[in-house]
Amino acid sequence: MVIDTQGLSFHFGNQQVVKSLSLQVPEGSIYGFLGPNGAGKTTTIKLLLNLLKTDQGSIRIFGKDLVTNRISILSQIGSLIEQPAIYSHLSGRENLINRALLLQVPESRVDEMLKLVRLKEAANKKAGKYSLGMKQRLGIALALLPDPQLLILDEPTNGLDPNGIIEVRELLIRLVNQHKKTVFVSSHLLAEVERMATHVGIIDKGELLFQGSIKDLEAISQPQVQIEVDTTVDVANFLKKHGFTVTDISEDHLTVPFSSKEQMGEINTLLNKNNYQVYSIHKIQKDLEKLFLDITQKA
């Protein structure tokens, strides 16, 4: 495990922000850390970077205790927390050079990073004049500058346009697949993480509600049969009469819990025989977005 926390707890004043969190982030994974705003994601990230002092529990990163190995662990982490921390009176390049100076990274790496996040043209412009998306990209470049083993990114796609979001996603996938990095990325949008994450942790009100691989998450969502017909209400009544449960009904389709392929065929035949025209019939997984809402609302 690259990140392994046990019973991690933290409170601000009387408010418990993180409750007995046990995170397990395997090496080479893209771990999507999901939760609504205010769920405790940023606080957890600050705990992982030793910016906040843990009340209870332990944090091990790269198999070492964080408190006693702070510097050697931090030397292998690149991070972006909340809005990117950028000196607005310096240019984008100067921001990177300053960081390179601190981390003893060769200056050639600065140009590589500028190219990677497509800021080469704006490199000499004052960072204060950057758009939110450009700032975010500079923040990502700063995090990647020391070529860290572990990337911890807090809402990295905040403020990016759809193209920017896709680029960041592809970049992270490339880092994990080609360069064997591990990425821990928080988000309040499942859709954003769904397409790249290999593992997911869902947090709400400081509690971890789900943790596992993306396949585990899909597995707990019940598969459904979605049937597209012309007269959905009639068909629904007809199916109910024949002992099927209809879970959802809309203007152009209805859904029935999936049990087997044979059951799907049976429904199709039944409807056809009774002169209900079936436009389409197929198996669907429950929308992860809905699942996410279910999990967070149940708590």
Place this chain on the structure above:
Amino acid sequence: MKGFILSFRSEFYKTRKTMAFWSTVVLPLAICLLLFFGFLNHSDRLVHQPGFMLWLQFAGAILGVMGSLILPMLIVFLAYSVNNIEHKAETWKTLFSLPISKWAVYSAKYFYALFLTIVCLALFLLFTLGFGNLLGILNPALKFSEYHVEGTLAKIYLKLLLSSLGILSVQFLLSLLFRDFLKPMGIGFAATIAGIIMANVGWKYAYTFPYAHPLLTIKSIFPSRMGENSPPIPQITVDFFTKDIVVSLIVAAAVFILGYFIVLKKSVK
């Protein structure tokens, strides 16, 4: 040590285009230049003065302005600026998540503020000597070359530096803790005024108050001139081990160490 040097260099890199950095150059230049033109315009009144008196008046005028208000306020501003650069950019969290010890980050920042103070005072010394000698060259009737003030003046500025360390530590800590402009600057300004009053009224315990130290230093340099039985040519004595300097150094060290423990315990929000 490596972390300290890297952080110190980074402080320079970050601030080299800011007002904080340039104020340490522009301020001594402006004040010395102003007095230079003042003396040049009134040189006919000064031609009969001996070299020693010329230096005393020229350097004394600069020191008088400096010691009372400008030096404490400059330090208040410098301490604010080196910390504000991180408050403004929200970079404390980044600085403390880099693989550099908190001690290195904290002390490099403090010593950078100290370095700027030293640069400023060194430039005051340099410009005083430079413009004084230039006055002598432009108007040979002004006998600046008659007397060599370098050693004495260097000692005075060194004492002034020591006298300002207490203020530096206190202001540095205030600026580190408060992210807004008003608290450290307001407290600094009020305390400087209080210090000036204490030193000027000659309060017995003024030496316990760091903000009074620069002015106490200036006053202590010309004791014989202040005295009632002044000799015709005043004596300049620089005694480094006065009570106020000892207090200044103790406050500086204590607050600096206290600041480190606060940084160590403090959560980075």
